[in-house]
Amino acid sequence: MSTQICSEQTRFTSVAPLVEYDNRINAVADAINGADHVLIGGGAGLSAAAGLDYAGKRFEDNFADFIDTYGIEDMYSGSFYPFETPEELWAHWARHIMVNRFDHGSTALYEDLAQLVADKDHFIITTNVESQFALAGFSTDRIFEVQGNYAYLQCAIGCHDRLYDNEQLMRQMVIETKNCRIPSHLVPKCPKCGGPMGVNIRHNDFFVQDTKWNAARDRYTTWLQEAQGSRIVLLELGVGFNTPGIIRHPFESMARFNQQVTLVRMNRDHPFSSFDSGTRILSFPEDIHTTITRIMATRCAAR
Numbered sequence: 001m002s003t004q005i006c007s008e009q010t011r012f013t014s015v016a017p018l019v020e021y022d023n024r025i026n027a028v029a030d031a032i033n034g035a036d037h038v039l040i041g042g043g044a045g046l047s048a049a050a051g052l053d054y055a056g057k058r059f060e061d062n063f064a065d066f067i068d069t070y071g072i073e074d075m076y077s078g079s080f081y082p083f084e085t086p087e088e089l090w091a092h093w094a095r096h097i098m099v100n101r102f103d104h105g106s107t108a109l110y111e112d113l114a115q116l117v118a119d120k121d122h123f124i125i126t127t128n129v130e131s132q133f134a135l136a137g138f139s140t141d142r143i144f145e146v147q148g149n150y151a152y153l154q155c156a157i158g159c160h161d162r163l164y165d166n167e168q169l170m171r172q173m174v175i176e177t178k179n180c181r182i183p184s185h186l187v188p189k190c191p192k193c194g195g196p197m198g199v200n201i202r203h204n205d206f207f208v209q210d211t212k213w214n215a216a217r218d219r220y221t222t223w224l225q226e227a228q229g230s231r232i233v234l235l236e237l238g239v240g241f242n243t244p245g246i247i248r249h250p251f252e253s254m255a256r257f258n259q260q261v262t263l264v265r266m267n268r269d270h271p272f273s274s275f276d277s278g279t280r281i282l283s284f285p286e287d288i289h290t291t292i293t294r295i296m297a298t299r300c301a302a303r
């Protein structure tokens with residue numbers, strides 16, 4: 001098993017052409033085999049590659065009535081649609097949450113990812129909110145969901161910092177939805193201030209960070225501190241520029257300033273680094289699942 005992290009042949013930057021796919025696969029397999037720690041950064045592109053696509057047939061099959069009534073174009077933009085009544089708003093949210101969080105189940109890509117790093121000390125930071133890492137078997141103690149989770153409600157203005165499990169309520173809303181509306185008696189109210197409730201995802205300044213969120217952030221910070229000085233592979237998967245300050249920029253910074261770090265960036269649209277030199281970055285515009293599968297096979301063959 002090679003302990004070499006990144007040879008001169010596998011270093012390249014935004015100005016260099018991509019080396020052969022096989023060579024990059026081998027370089028990542030070597031890097032992981034030689035790593036002491038693996039940090040996974042998961043973005044929207046990862047879930048899309050896993051089949052949780054927010055547009056196309058999956059959207060059209062599940063939201064035909066909302067498409068006809070409101071002209072909603074995809075699930076992402078639907079989350080921001082200015083519904084006029086809470087009955088319509090919650091009919092849409094309940095459908096969205098059931099489709100993407102509770103009724104989908106684990107996906108093969110996330111399960112393969114869990115297998116890929118199972119023998120390495122690892123941690124996950126993600127902006128995704130569908131619990132796919134936990135569903136795939138990753139320990140919840142090793143997951144930091146920065147932007148929240150579809151499975152919880154909060155006071156819409158964050159008047160208190162408690163979160164509320166929403167599966168039973170969302171399921172009931174879907175069952176009782178008629179003409180894109182839920183019955184008024186199902187509209188949730190804040191138990192403290194009596195105002196509206198919202199989904200615990202960070203889309204405004206009222207996002208609630210409860211004790212579990214803070215504990216996950218602290219575990220992530222501690223893990224990073226303890227990993228410093230040893231060999232780290234950063235697997236940055238499907239992270240674009242919606243919120244680059246959470247994963248993408250910090251990962252690049254780590255790769256730029258820490259010679260022990262290898263950054264593996266899988267991103268169909270933005271695979272390259274903003275740095276021109278001095279970094280260890282392996283870029284993959286290719287399909288994430290295919291790449292993960294090939295890295296796993298290469299790792300196994302090297303043992």
Ligand SMILES: [Zn+2]
Pocket residue numbers: 155156157158159160190191192193194195
């Ligand atoms: Zn409240």
